[in-house]
Amino acid sequence: MSELLPAAASVSEAWLLSLERTADVAGGRAVHVVSTVTEPGTEILSVRRVLDGALDGYGAQSIDTVAETIFPASLYPDPVIDWAPDLSAAKRAMLDAAADALYEAYVGMLPMLRTINANKSGTYFSRMITWPGKEAGGVNQLALRIERLRAEYVAGRQTHNALDIDTAADAQTDEEDLRGVQVYAATDQRIRSFPCLTHIDLTLYRGRLHMTAVYRHQYLIDKAYGNMLGLSWLMQFLCQQTGHDLGELVVHATLADTQNRSRALSLARDARSAFDADAVVGSGTRP
Amino acid sequence: MAPPPPPAAPRAAVQTHAAILASVTTRTVDQLQSDLTDLLRAAQPNRQLTDIADDGSPKIPSLVAVFLINQVGGSVSRPKLVDLSRVRREDLRSLGGVARLVHRTLHPVPAGPLAS
Numbered sequence: 001m002s003e004l005l006p007a008a009a010s011v012s013e014a015w016l017l018s019l020e021r022t023a024d025v026a027g028g029r030a031v032h033v034v035s036t037v038t039e040p041g042t043e044i045l046s047v048r049r050v051l052d053g054a055l056d057g058y059g060a061q062s063i064d065t066v067a068e069t070i071f072p073a074s075l076y077p078d079p080v081i082d083w084a085p086d087l088s089a090a091k092r093a094m095l096d097a098a099a100d101a102l103y104e105a106y107v108g109m110l111p112m113l114r115t116i117n118a119n120k121s122g123t124y125f126s127r128m129i130t131w132p133g134k135e136a137g138g139v140n141q142l143a144l145r146i147e148r149l150r151a152e153y154v155a156g157r158q159t160h161n162a163l164d165i166d167t168a169a170d171a172q173t174d175e176e177d178l179r180g181v182q183v184y185a186a187t188d189q190r191i192r193s194f195p196c197l198t199h200i201d202l203t204l205y206r207g208r209l210h211m212t213a214v215y216r217h218q219y220l221i222d223k224a225y226g227n228m229l230g231l232s233w234l235m236q237f238l239c240q241q242t243g244h245d246l247g248e249l250v251v252h253a254t255l256a257d258t259q260n261r262s263r264a265l266s267l268a269r270d271a272r273s274a275f276d277a278d279a280v281v282g283s284g285t286r287p
Numbered sequence: 288m289a290p291p292p293p294p295a296a297p298r299a300a301v302q303t304h305a306a307i308l309a310s311v312t313t314r315t316v317d318q319l320q321s322d323l324t325d326l327l328r329a330a331q332p333n334r335q336l337t338d339i340a341d342d343g344s345p346k347i348p349s350l351v352a353v354f355l356i357n358q359v360g361g362s363v364s365r366p367k368l369v370d371l372s373r374v375r376r377e378d379l380r381s382l383g384g385v386a387r388l389v390h391r392t393l394h395p396v397p398a399g400p401l402a403s
Contacts (some may be wrong), residue, residue: 014383023385059376062349064348065348065349065350068348068349068350072350073349074350074351074354075350075354077331077333105354108357109354109357111366111367112353112356112357112360112366112367112369112371113353113371115367115369115370116371116372117372129350193307229297280297
């Protein structure tokens with residue numbers, strides 16, 4: 001039975017709702033769990049602290065480490081400039097250089113990153129910037145989307161739903177056909193493990209850029225929070241680079257997995273207590 | 288953006304990085320930590336290094352640690368300087384951790400004679 005969760009302002013609350021709902025199900029797993037974040041990037045720090053403490057306690061990756069698998073924010077030299085059609089040439093060059101610096105730094109690290117077994121087939125971000133993601137010189141899907149979204153802005157088109165529906169095709173498509181961001185190869189026959197994130201869909205509607213991400217198997221304790229945060233950062237990057245406003249983030253976990261139901265119930269209780277005692281911080285509205 | 292600021296990595300900085308790491312193979316752990324700190328400050332002028340890790344050195348994101356190791360690898364022509372699957376997670380949490388890891392990698396301790 002699908003679980004369409006109420007929209008939440010913050011990543012923290014959206015994650016907590018998904019954990020609570022799935023932990024309530026016998027077996028601690030649920031199909032089609034759909035989470036919505038209305039202000040991507042916004043967090044409640046006390047909730048994050050509860051989860052990071054739990055992750056550290058049993059040797060799992062931190063939230064930030066997981067988030068950086070989607071968008072390596074620590075490598076992005078944020079110029080704190082928003083793209084606009086009338087941006088000066090100098091500022092536009094700074095903005096483009098920042099994106100290029102991110103791509104170059106990451107691609108330069110790729111041989112070393114691929115020494116990790118889980119990265120043998122590339123990483124999520126390498127698939128976005130050098131498809132199919134194993135080495136330099138592949139298709140930079142993000143650069144292509146940025147170029148196209150800027151063109152949409154210049155043309156005054158604020159709604160474009162033809163960015164969607166790319167189920168597993170080759171990213172090397174006709175550039176006139178703007179699609180989502182491909183992270184999954186049509187020839188991939190693995191049923192688990194990387195890539196759990198199979199597709200990222202971008203929808204421009206009334207000047208706001210929305211994102212839907214599909215996970216075929218999402219670990220709610222180890223990965224879900226970091227995934228939502230990384231996707232939020234990716235949205236913020238795309239909005240900064242294209243001048244569009246930040247829209248909603250929807251994450252569809254076709255199978256949501258608490259991994260350990262008793263641990264999930266306990267964690268959900270602690271996180272809910274923290275949530276009730278704290279206030280929203282951070283910003284989903286841009287740098 | 289919410290995430291932290293980092294590297295303005297213009298072309299000119301590449302030479303700076305190379306200069307900072309010019310003597311990397313002969314440096315002590317402390318010297319390496321100092322070099323890596325300089326390199327990080329050059330690459331990411333906006334990064335704050337005020338958060339301190341358990342080992343007493345500045346805390347850094349693990350991806351920044353990999354970035355630094357990669358820079359060292361580039362300077363010694365070993366793009367896969369370390370096998371990340373064999374690296375302890377703590378070594379990627381601080382500048383000190385990276386310095387120790389790089390030093391161990393560049394100066395492996397030879398195995399002693401087998402006991403007879």
